[in-house]
Amino acid sequence: MGSASEEYQSLLLRLDSHGHIPELSSNAVEEFLSHRPVAMRWYLRLVGWESKLLWLLSGSSIVVSIFNYMLSFVTQMFTGQLGALELAGASIASVGIQGLAYGIMLGMASAVQTVCGQAYGAKKYAAMGIICQRAIVLHLGAAVLLTFLYWFSGPVLKAIGQTDSIADQGEIFARGLIPQLYAFAISCPMQRFLQAQNIVNPLAYISVAVFLLHILLTWLVVDVLEYGLIGAALTLSLSWWILVIIQGLYIIFSPLCRETWTGLSLKALKGMWPYFKLTVASAVMLCLEIWYFQGLVLISGLLPNPTISLDSISISMNYLNWDMQFMLGLAAAASVRVSNELGAGHPMVAKFSVLVVNGTSILISIFFSAIVLIFKVELSKLFTSDSEVIAAVSDLTPLLAISVFLNGIQPILSGVAIGSGWQGVVAYVNLATYYIIGLPIGCVLGFKTSLAAAGIWWGMIIGVLLQTISLLILTARTNWNAEVAKAADRLKQSANEERLSLLDDI
Known part of the structure; x- marks a missing residue:
C-alpha cells in the first residue's frame, strides 16, 4: 500500500509540474482516479495521456481495417472493367455471400479480443497462444460449413430474387473466393492476438504492403492475362493467403511474441466449450449488425425503380x-484498452478510457458528417454521371450524415462491449433494435410510402439509434469493479482448463 501511495504522490507532483504524460502508468492513474475529488486540470492532462495510448493503438488499427477492406474494393474496381454483368455478379456475391462469411468470422474473432486482451492485461501471457489456436480451430470449422454456401451460391442468389445471369456470375466469383475464406479464418484470430498485445504497427505495414502487391497482381491477372472474373477472385484469395503467411511468420519469429506464442499445442483442443459459447455470442452480435446494413441494400433492389434506388443506396453505403x-x-483500439485494463484490475482506468474514446469518436463523426453535407453532389459524381442517380444520392445525403454521426458512437460502444465480454447481451439488443424494430419500419416506409429508398434508410437510422441508446444505457450502468471480477473469473477458468490439460498429459 505504501508503494501505491508513493506512486500517487509522485503522480500528483508530475501533474502539478506539467510532467510528461507518456511517463504515467495505468497503476498510478488507477490509484489517482480512486481518490475523490479530482480537479478538472488533472483530468485534462489525463485525457492527453489516455488519448496518446488510444491513438498509438487506433492509428495502426485504422490502417489495417481500411487496407484490408481495400483488397476487396480494388477487386471490385477491376471487375467493373470486365463489364456490367460481371460487376453486378461480383457485387452481389460480395454483399450476399462474402458479407455473410465476413460477419461470422469477424464476430467470432471478437472473442479473441475479449479473452486475449484480458489475459494480456493480467500478464497471463502463455495462455494467449493457446486461445489464438483454439480460435483458429473454431474459425476453420466455420469455414468448412460456409464452403457449401460459396459453392452453391448460384441457387442461393436466385432464391433471393437475383436474375439467372447475375447469379451465375456471382457463383463464379464466390467459388474463386473459397481459398480466401480459409485465409480469413486464420487471419482474424491472428490479428486480434497481436492487437491484444498492442502490436499494431507491424500489422499496418503488412496490410499496406500486401495491398500494393494486390493491385499489381490483379492488374496482371485481369488486364494483362485476361483471366476474367474467376482470375480476379482467385487473385483476391492469393493476396489474403500472402497476408496470412506474413502474419504467421511474424508471430513465430518476432521477439515481441516470445512469451505469448510458445508453439502449437494440443491444449487448444481441450476446454473448447466455454470459449465456444463466447465465440457464438460474439458471432451473433456482429453478424446481426453487419447483415442489417447488407440486407437493406438487397431490399432496395426490390423497390419500384430498382436501378436508381439500388445505385443511390449503394453509393451512400459505400461512403x-x-x-x-x-x-x-x-x-478495436477501444476494445484492447478496456480489456487490458480490466484484466489488469483497473476499473477506474477502464471507465476513463471508455469516456475518452467516446468523446474522441463524437468529435471525429461531427467532422465527417460536415464533409458529407458540404460535398454531397461531388461525392456522388465520383461514382456516376447519371443525373437521376446524383439527385437521388443528394436526397439521401442528410440521412447519410445522420448515419455517419451515429456510426461514430455505436461501433465504439460495441468495441467496449467486446472488451468487456458483453457479446451475449448485445446480441439480444441487436436482434430487437435492428430486426424487430428497424427493418420492419424501413420496409413499411420504403414500400408503403413515397419515401422509397429514403424510407429504407430511415428504418436503418431508427434501428441504429435505438441500439446506440441501449448500449449507452448499458455502459452508463456498468459496475466496472464487477467487470474486473468477471475478467478474473474468466481467466481463472481458462487457467484451470490449462491445468487439467497438463494433468491429462501426465
Whole structure:
C-alpha cells in the first residue's frame, strides 16, 4: 500500500509540474482516479495521456481495417472493367455471400479480443497462444460449413430474387473466393492476438504492403492475362493467403511474441466449450449488425425503380462503409484498452478510457458528417454521371450524415462491449433494435410510402439509434469493479482448463 501511495504522490507532483504524460502508468492513474475529488486540470492532462495510448493503438488499427477492406474494393474496381454483368455478379456475391462469411468470422474473432486482451492485461501471457489456436480451430470449422454456401451460391442468389445471369456470375466469383475464406479464418484470430498485445504497427505495414502487391497482381491477372472474373477472385484469395503467411511468420519469429506464442499445442483442443459459447455470442452480435446494413441494400433492389434506388443506396453505403472501417479501427483500439485494463484490475482506468474514446469518436463523426453535407453532389459524381442517380444520392445525403454521426458512437460502444465480454447481451439488443424494430419500419416506409429508398434508410437510422441508446444505457450502468471480477473469473477458468490439460498429459 505504501508503494501505491508513493506512486500517487509522485503522480500528483508530475501533474502539478506539467510532467510528461507518456511517463504515467495505468497503476498510478488507477490509484489517482480512486481518490475523490479530482480537479478538472488533472483530468485534462489525463485525457492527453489516455488519448496518446488510444491513438498509438487506433492509428495502426485504422490502417489495417481500411487496407484490408481495400483488397476487396480494388477487386471490385477491376471487375467493373470486365463489364456490367460481371460487376453486378461480383457485387452481389460480395454483399450476399462474402458479407455473410465476413460477419461470422469477424464476430467470432471478437472473442479473441475479449479473452486475449484480458489475459494480456493480467500478464497471463502463455495462455494467449493457446486461445489464438483454439480460435483458429473454431474459425476453420466455420469455414468448412460456409464452403457449401460459396459453392452453391448460384441457387442461393436466385432464391433471393437475383436474375439467372447475375447469379451465375456471382457463383463464379464466390467459388474463386473459397481459398480466401480459409485465409480469413486464420487471419482474424491472428490479428486480434497481436492487437491484444498492442502490436499494431507491424500489422499496418503488412496490410499496406500486401495491398500494393494486390493491385499489381490483379492488374496482371485481369488486364494483362485476361483471366476474367474467376482470375480476379482467385487473385483476391492469393493476396489474403500472402497476408496470412506474413502474419504467421511474424508471430513465430518476432521477439515481441516470445512469451505469448510458445508453439502449437494440443491444449487448444481441450476446454473448447466455454470459449465456444463466447465465440457464438460474439458471432451473433456482429453478424446481426453487419447483415442489417447488407440486407437493406438487397431490399432496395426490390423497390419500384430498382436501378436508381439500388445505385443511390449503394453509393451512400459505400461512403458509410469507408467511415465504418475508420471507426472499426478506433473500436478495436477501444476494445484492447478496456480489456487490458480490466484484466489488469483497473476499473477506474477502464471507465476513463471508455469516456475518452467516446468523446474522441463524437468529435471525429461531427467532422465527417460536415464533409458529407458540404460535398454531397461531388461525392456522388465520383461514382456516376447519371443525373437521376446524383439527385437521388443528394436526397439521401442528410440521412447519410445522420448515419455517419451515429456510426461514430455505436461501433465504439460495441468495441467496449467486446472488451468487456458483453457479446451475449448485445446480441439480444441487436436482434430487437435492428430486426424487430428497424427493418420492419424501413420496409413499411420504403414500400408503403413515397419515401422509397429514403424510407429504407430511415428504418436503418431508427434501428441504429435505438441500439446506440441501449448500449449507452448499458455502459452508463456498468459496475466496472464487477467487470474486473468477471475478467478474473474468466481467466481463472481458462487457467484451470490449462491445468487439467497438463494433468491429462501426465
